[in-house]
Amino acid sequence: MTTMLAIFGPLLMGGAFGFLLQRGKVTSCNVIENQFRLRDFTVLKVMGTAIVVGGIGVLLLIDTGNSKYYVKDANILGVALGAALFGVGMVVYGYCPGTALGAIASGSVHALVGALGMVAGAILYALSFDWLKSHVLNVWKLGKIRLPDITGVPDAAWFVGLAVCAALFFWWIESRGARKA
Template sequence: MTLPVTGTAALFLSVVFGFAFGFLLHRGRVADYNTIVRQFLFQDFTVLKIMMTAIIVGGVGVFLMVQFGYAKFHIKPADLLAVSLGAALFGVGMVLYGYCPGTALAAIGGGSLHALVGAGGMLVGGIVYALTFDWVKATILPVGALGRVQLHTLLGISPWAIFAALAVVALTLFVAVERASAKRA
């Protein structure tokens, strides 16, 4: 059973959820350039904690919505070379810029001028990608193309086992980070 939200209600909800998301990014301090830089310097693990928590909670939430019929999966093709190159490019960009796209928009909303300038780089990158997409499609996407698959199907295990494993990894990381932080203090 799906509940269609369209038109004005969808626009209103997108603004409400967008503001809520931006507020939570600011509240969690991940819209702060220094917090992100300190993550890459292994001095502040706020970003790691928030991302791991978001991945697990979001994954479980989406999976439950699909199970109860409130959403549908739209599985994208698993193109390993493209994903690897994209992840590397994203990582380098995040280190140089000091923001990911979501935190950059939240920082812009909070009045950060350097985040606004850097957003121009994101737009240029998007334009370059669009202009070179035919080449990317012919050259990069076919390498390591697994098709539309999900990790739990590839591994032959329950999605809940993956969520449980992620939760164990996250808790282990959280404990290790807290212990290391306590030793430094």
Template structure:
């Protein structure tokens, strides 16, 4: 049954990506050049809705959070590789799959690169775990834990900040 849930949510995600037009190359390049905020608005909306949903389910006892440790070294290296790949290909991993689904064959190269990168990561993981992951290792933390407040304080403040940026983006025509 979990495979069915995965298929349904994947299809819904793909439909949302397509409807929001974030699969378009010009939207991707516009985001990278900070000239079109469509992708950022899509991602920030998902973060706000996801935060509310996840923490509501957690508070109701339906789910348990299984946090991954925060490592600045891993974040910097992984984020840099992600950004370089996005800039070179013109798609991020989620949009590459959607673009391929729309028939854009160029996205297949990105997907092949992601698979090759995953294989390289698996091969290099022992080295990375010993040398990169310990750099800036903060353990399993969340922003509310760092601030010493409830997540229901952080989430509405974050939503207000996101709303302000949406207003600003719209005002600037982005």
């Protein structure tokens, strides 16, 4: 039974994820491009909801003892450069990795071509990792820290704050959209 769950569990979760991306309309490059044009906030709402729900799920798993945090080094320069590269790639490509796979599954050929570019980028990153590790990843290296460790504010308070901020932002977006219509 455990083997079956290990095989079919991820397939079921991946299928559900792809279905929800398709239902949320974020497998369309037009929706993602319009997010960056500040015309359509569907991507922000879908991802914000996923972050809040996923964060609360992780917090529950940690608090019940069913999981534990694996904290990676906070390499601020590497994160900043990676985020900038990811953002530029997302604007040019029109997809993030998850939405690209959803678009490919729904028959998008240009998403497939772009995904090959993502694979090429991953290979280049792997080939240049030693140089990046010595020249980029050790700049602003803060070690294995989290915001609750730095601030002394408990995890639950961070998630409640995040959920409240997301709800207020979503309400603001929706209220502005209703005024324009």
